[in-house]
Amino acid sequence: MGRDKLGYAFAFGSVTAIHLLLLSRLMDWGTNLVNLCADLFFLCHGLIWSRRSKGFKWSIYLAGYLILFLLLVVYAGRSLLFPLLLILYAAVYRSPKLMGYLVIFILSILLLTPYWVQSLITFSLFYSVLLAVGGARGERFHLVMFALGFPLLCFILFPLLYLLFQSAPQTLAATLKRGDFRSALLTSLLTATITTLISLFFGVPLAYAMARMEFKGKRALESLLSIPILTPHTIVGIALLVMLGPKTPIGEFFRRTLGVSIAGSHLGVVAAQVYVSSPFLFFSAMNGFQSIDPKLERISRSLGASPLRTFFKVSLPLAAPSIFEGCVMTWSRALSEMGSLMVLAYHPFTISTFTYDVFTQYGLSEAQPVAILFLIICLWIFILLRWIREQPAAKAFIFSR
Amino acid sequence: MIELKGVRRRWGGFSLKGITLRVERGEYFVLLGPCGAGKTLLLETIAGFWRPDEGEIWINGRDVTHIPPERRNVGFVYQEYGLFPHLSVKENISYGLRARGYSRKERERRVREVVEMLGIEELLDRGEVGSLSGGEKQKVALARALAVKPDVLLLDEPLHSLDYSSRERAYAMLKEVNRGLNLTVIHVTHDYSEARALAGRIGVMNNGQLVQVDRPEEVFDRPKTAFAARFLGVENLFKGKIKRNEGGLLVMKVGGLEVKALGGGEVDPGGICIRPEEVRVSREPLSLGNDFEGVVREISDRGAFIRVSVDVGDVRFISHLPRRDFLRSHLSVGERVYLGFSPESACVLIDDEEEMDEPA
Numbered sequence: 001m002g003r004d005k006l007g008y009a010f011a012f013g014s015v016t017a018i019h020l021l022l023l024s025r026l027m028d029w030g031t032n033l034v035n036l037c038a039d040l041f042f043l044c045h046g047l048i049w050s051r052r053s054k055g056f057k058w059s060i061y062l063a064g065y066l067i068l069f070l071l072l073v074v075y076a077g078r079s080l081l082f083p084l085l086l087i088l089y090a091a092v093y094r095s096p097k098l099m100g101y102l103v104i105f106i107l108s109i110l111l112l113t114p115y116w117v118q119s120l121i122t123f124s125l126f127y128s129v130l131l132a133v134g135g136a137r138g139e140r141f142h143l144v145m146f147a148l149g150f151p152l153l154c155f156i157l158f159p160l161l162y163l164l165f166q167s168a169p170q171t172l173a174a175t176l177k178r179g180d181f182r183s184a185l186l187t188s189l190l191t192a193t194i195t196t197l198i199s200l201f202f203g204v205p206l207a208y209a210m211a212r213m214e215f216k217g218k219r220a221l222e223s224l225l226s227i228p229i230l231t232p233h234t235i236v237g238i239a240l241l242v243m244l245g246p247k248t249p250i251g252e253f254f255r256r257t258l259g260v261s262i263a264g265s266h267l268g269v270v271a272a273q274v275y276v277s278s279p280f281l282f283f284s285a286m287n288g289f290q291s292i293d294p295k296l297e298r299i300s301r302s303l304g305a306s307p308l309r310t311f312f313k314v315s316l317p318l319a320a321p322s323i324f325e326g327c328v329m330t331w332s333r334a335l336s337e338m339g340s341l342m343v344l345a346y347h348p349f350t351i352s353t354f355t356y357d358v359f360t361q362y363g364l365s366e367a368q369p370v371a372i373l374f375l376i377i378c379l380w381i382f383i384l385l386r387w388i389r390e391q392p393a394a395k396a397f398i399f400s401r
Numbered sequence: 402m403i404e405l406k407g408v409r410r411r412w413g414g415f416s417l418k419g420i421t422l423r424v425e426r427g428e429y430f431v432l433l434g435p436c437g438a439g440k441t442l443l444l445e446t447i448a449g450f451w452r453p454d455e456g457e458i459w460i461n462g463r464d465v466t467h468i469p470p471e472r473r474n475v476g477f478v479y480q481e482y483g484l485f486p487h488l489s490v491k492e493n494i495s496y497g498l499r500a501r502g503y504s505r506k507e508r509e510r511r512v513r514e515v516v517e518m519l520g521i522e523e524l525l526d527r528g529e530v531g532s533l534s535g536g537e538k539q540k541v542a543l544a545r546a547l548a549v550k551p552d553v554l555l556l557d558e559p560l561h562s563l564d565y566s567s568r569e570r571a572y573a574m575l576k577e578v579n580r581g582l583n584l585t586v587i588h589v590t591h592d593y594s595e596a597r598a599l600a601g602r603i604g605v606m607n608n609g610q611l612v613q614v615d616r617p618e619e620v621f622d623r624p625k626t627a628f629a630a631r632f633l634g635v636e637n638l639f640k641g642k643i644k645r646n647e648g649g650l651l652v653m654k655v656g657g658l659e660v661k662a663l664g665g666g667e668v669d670p671g672g673i674c675i676r677p678e679e680v681r682v683s684r685e686p687l688s689l690g691n692d693f694e695g696v697v698r699e700i701s702d703r704g705a706f707i708r709v710s711v712d713v714g715d716v717r718f719i720s721h722l723p724r725r726d727f728l729r730s731h732l733s734v735g736e737r738v739y740l741g742f743s744p745e746s747a748c749v750l751i752d753d754e755e756e757m758d759e760p761a
Contacts, residue, residue, distance in 0.1 A: 295483045298450045301470040302477040303497030303549060313496075317487045 008047060015039050031079070038083035045090040064089055068106075076110050100127050118161035122154055160375060167369045175369040184354035185377070191269045191350065192334035198270070199278035199330050204323060207282050208315065211289035226283070228276045233339025236275055240344045244271060268345030276340055277333035281326035288322025289315060321389075328385050335378065351378075402426045403447065403553055403585060408456035410446055417443055418609045419456065424553075424602075426461070427583040429576070431596040433620075434606030435632060440589040443606070444555050447587065449473045461552050471500070476546030480558040482538040484530040490541055491525050497549035515544045518581070519574065536567040540574075547578065553585040554578070560595060572598045593633050597621065605629045622676075623748050630674040630750060636719040637675040638750075650744050656716040660691055662747035672750040679746035680720035682709055684730060687741035697736050711740050 019036040027035070046061050068089060072082040085106060092098035104123045108116040129146065175181055210218065228236060244262040245251050255261050262268045292315060300310040316323075338352040346353055351374045359367035403424040410417045417439050424430045432440045446453055447460075449470035457466045465473050484493050491512065498508045516522050521540045527533065533541065539559055546554060560571050576599065579586050590596055596603050596617065603620045605613040605628075613625045624630035627638055641653040641660065650661045653673055662673055681687060682697075695713035702708075707727040709720045718740055722730075732738065 293481075293483065295479050295481070296485060298445070298448070298470070299477060299479065299483040300485075300496070300500070301450070302448050302473070302475055303500055303545065304471045304474075305496075305500035306471055307469075309500055313500075314485060318485075 011043060011047070012040065015043055027079075034083050038086045041087050042090045045093065049094055061093060064093070071106065071110060078109075081109070097131060100131070115158070115162060117165050118158050121161055122157050125157075126150060126153070163368070163372055163375065167372050171369045172373055175373055180349070180354065181370060181373070184349040184351055185374070187266065187269065187348045188335055188351040191266060191273055192331050194270050195273040195277060195334040196281070196327050196331045198274050199281040200323075200327060203278050203282040203326075204285050204316075207285035208289050208311065211286045212294075225279055228279050233276055233337065234343055237272060237340030237343025240268075240272055240275060240340060244268070244344070262344075264345050264347050266345075266348060269341060269348065269350060272340040272344045273334035273337050276337055277330045280329040280333055281323070284326025284329060285319060285323045288319030288326075291322070292318045324389060328382075332378075332382065402459075402461055403587065404457075404459040405447070406457040406459070408443070408446060408453045408458060410442065410451060410453045412442055412451075415439060415442070416609050417446070417453075420609075420611055421456075422604060422611060422614065424585055424587060426585055427579070429579045429586045429588065429599055429601040431600035431603050432587060432589045432606055433591065433593060433596045433600075433603050433632070435591055438591075438606040439609040440591075440606050441557050444477075444557050444587060444589050447553075448475050448477050448555055474549070474552045476549065476551035476554040478539075478542045478546050478554075478556045478559045480561045482542040482559075484533075484538055484542055484545075486529075486531060488530070489528045490530055490533070493530060493541055494525075494545045494548050496545060501549060511548050512544075515548045518547075518578075519544050535562045535564075536571070539563065539571065543574075543578070547582075551584075553587065556586065556588040558590055559588070560590070560592075568595070575599060593621075605632065607632070624674065625751050627672055627674070627750050630748070634676070635674045636677045637680065639673050639716065641671060641673045643671065651749060653749070657714045658693065658716055660747055661744040662749050663745050673747055674750055675718070675742050675747050677708070677719045677721040678706075680718055680740065680742045682711055682720045682722060682730075682732065683739050683741075684732075684736075686739050689741035690744045691747065692739065692741040695738060695740050697732055697734050697738055700732065700734055711738060713740060 016036065019032055019039065023032050023035070042065065046058065049057075049061075065086065068082065068085055072078045072085060085102075088102055088105075092102050101124055104127060105120055108120040108123065112119045130143070210222065241263060242248070243250065244254075246255070246261055246263055251262055254267070260267055262271060296314055296318070297310050300314045301307070305313060335350075336352060337350070338356065341350060341353050342356075349357060355367055355370050355374060358370050403422070405420050405422045408417055408420045415437070420443060432443065434440050442451070445451055447458060449465065449468065453466065457464055459465065460473060460475070485496065488496065494515065495508045495512050498511055503511070512525070516525060519540050521537070521544060524533070524537055524541060530538065530541065543559070556575075559575075560568050563571055572595075575586070575588070578584060588596075588599060600617050603613075603615060603617050604611050605620060605624075605626075607628050613620060613629050620629065621633055624633055624635065630638055639655045641655040644652045644654050644659065646652070647661070650663060653660050653662055653671075655673060660673060681689065686692070693713040695711040695718070697709060698712050698717065699710040700707060703721075706721040706723060709722055709727075709732065711718050711720060720740070
């Protein structure tokens, strides 16, 4: 016991002495003090954790110190980062999992300096998945497949994450106060919602009919309905303009009787969005209806429920998750529509046309905060919808009895 | 009471070929047949899920041919039970009552009544139907069908996914429902022991046709067609020719053998079938009416009985020996034995199909 205490005192004493006597010549006293604290913390942790084990563990622990020193101070010259990482290192030394995150952190900072935040997030995600798969005794092959697809994941995550960290919060706040920004956001949310409601109202009955009926040419009809997904959207815009534009019979009819023009109005925005995004809802709903065992509907009929009642009490509740999914897809697709709007209704601005407009007029620096804000809002709504879907109360509502 | 008058229905390449049938009130009628015989299609047509292309369907003296299923008042239970996965047990059972606009109080009363009858009160508190076992699901599905007090109950292989022991209990329950409520039941199955256990009458179905409608004993002991015989587990089926009538017994020539059988009229070409349980094999001579000598070719243990194949000349007989008899007799393959069966157990078939073995 006494020998231990003596040893501790010697260790602390010598570290302090080295700092005060030798290192004070190399650096200013403030930096020296910070480093001294980090070293003492490091030493303290090492002593606490390696009390029972001798030699080997100590040398690994000390090797980590050396590697950190070589990497950060000698190689990268980041002597200020060194004490911070040293403390982190000492703190997570006992946990290999946390140590993995630390290694990712250090490598991100050293090797991918300008992108370190997004690479830290992406690689940490990858590492977490690795840990989860490894912990679940998963098949190694699945892990290999995941690693093969990992570049794609990086490619999707990197630009968005990178963009998110490009603007100062002050710039974002200023952009948020802009009137044109707000009206574009409002237009987008409003039209996308109306689009979804219209698609819901017409798409669900159509999906049910197509799921239940068998007739010649049904496959062909389904292919026709996927045309809006397959066609380039500028072409869709041109087609709609030819059909609904100012000089066409329909456009003229709307202008004379209702006093509104379809092209260049909210009506046009909705028309274009319905055209390109309603198939998502239709196909999702149709899949939902098709996956219901038709025997359930027959049973319902035999119990005395009319076809209408059967639809609302059995088919619709059971297809509700698919329909909800379809709504989310349709809504997101409507929100992101750009190509056909450029042709049919460039004004009023929606999120995408507004961002594009700002970009072409004022360049990247102006467009960046706009894009970031839209990205944040879209992500937030998307996550919110996902979250709502998982709630028991929402499930009860969707499965309304 | 259910009456079918020449019901025809095409379904893809398959069709119901003019089914005519009368099931009395309170009768337990079992439709027996192999997969693809059209049993389910017929049942669904009775329920009104499909319109017949031709023919009429009458339920309790009412022509329902053109009436939609919700106004036919039939109860229907599918093999997979068809419970609504988004509803609780209680909501499933009261579904039909809600659809018919019963008041809350009345619904409660009827649900209680039916669960008490089936002894499943404790299931009412279970929420999700997904957590129920096969037997429980089956009872809930039955309760749901019975809650609306249907005129007829249509069961499509309702015991298919039950294990052996719960099947026995289900037999008792179904019989109780049938007798207690005096409810007309049509029960579809391909399992002949199930049919035997439940049926008041059996209709054997094959390829969209009813080939035989009879009391279970008749169907089992005196199948009329080779198809029915094979389907009901008769393994000895032979083509034969009637040689003469000998004091009320038909003498038939089967391969090189002469077999005496209790027969109806003259039929030619015809065949003969003998249930394997009726064929006895022994080391001592037998005198059962039809007695032969043969060689044991195969012995296979089937648990409840031992299946023994014996070649008599060019005819191979299959015998199912009770386990105890077999152990006592110490038969072995290649041994010469006596084989016999009574003329009553030999059944003359009225048609001739490929199903029958042609003696070599």
